[in-house]
Amino acid sequence: MTGSKNNVSNQRGVALVTVLLFLVVVSFIAVTAAQNSALGMKMSGSMQDSYVSFEAAEAGAYAALGLAGGDQDPFKRQDLVDNPFADVEVHPLRNQAEDPADVPVDVDVLLLSTQRACPRPPEGRGGSSVAVFDCDYYRVESEHDVPGRARTHVKLGVVKTVIGST
Numbered sequence: 352m353t354g355s356k357n358n359v360s361n362q363r364g365v366a367l368v369t370v371l372l373f374l375v376v377v378s379f380i381a382v383t384a385a386q387n388s389a390l391g392m393k394m395s396g397s398m399q400d401s402y403v404s405f406e407a408a409e410a411g412a413y414a415a416l417g418l419a420g421g422d423q424d425p426f427k428r429q430d431l432v433d434n435p436f437a438d439v440e441v442h443p444l445r446n447q448a449e450d451p452a453d454v455p456v457d458v459d460v461l462l463l464s465t466q467r468a469c470p471r472p473p474e475g476r477g478g479s480s481v482a483v484f485d486c487d488y489y490r491v492e493s494e495h496d497v498p499g500r501a502r503t504h505v506k507l508g509v510v511k512t513v514i515g516s517t
């Protein structure tokens with residue numbers, strides 16, 4: 352009897368130490384999982400900001416293209432058209448901000464060269480337009496910038512066909 356009593360007194364506190372070690376391990380796993388989850392949320396938020404920024408910048412470039420052929424055509428052989436939407440009654444990117452003056456998309460139309468040869472169709476696909484058509488080459492640059500979130504810069508090449516040399 353004395354042997355079993357001695358055995359019990361030697362084992363006092365072993366269960367407590369085992370449970371405490373188990374809790375430390377489980378707590379470490381929980382903290383690591385929470386940190387990974389928070390990192391995943393930050394990454395997905397950054398990706399969403401990036402996609403929204405790209406879509407806004409792309410919308411700016413295509414909105415400038417939408418003005419071609421109209422009263423506010425930005426493709427009229429000017430070296431630089433800064434903010435081609437300045438004279439437009441309803442801003443085409445009005446959904447980007449509550450106040451149209453605060454639209455975070457900056458669009459510029461740059462004239463690269465005038466009266467140059469136009470791109471030709473592949474051989475056997477149409478006639479020749481040499482000396483009939485000239486082309487003006489433009490670059491539309493659109494930038495979306497929201498401080499602290501995302502920034503995207505989109506460049507789009509535009510070729511405008513001009514009949515005869517003007």
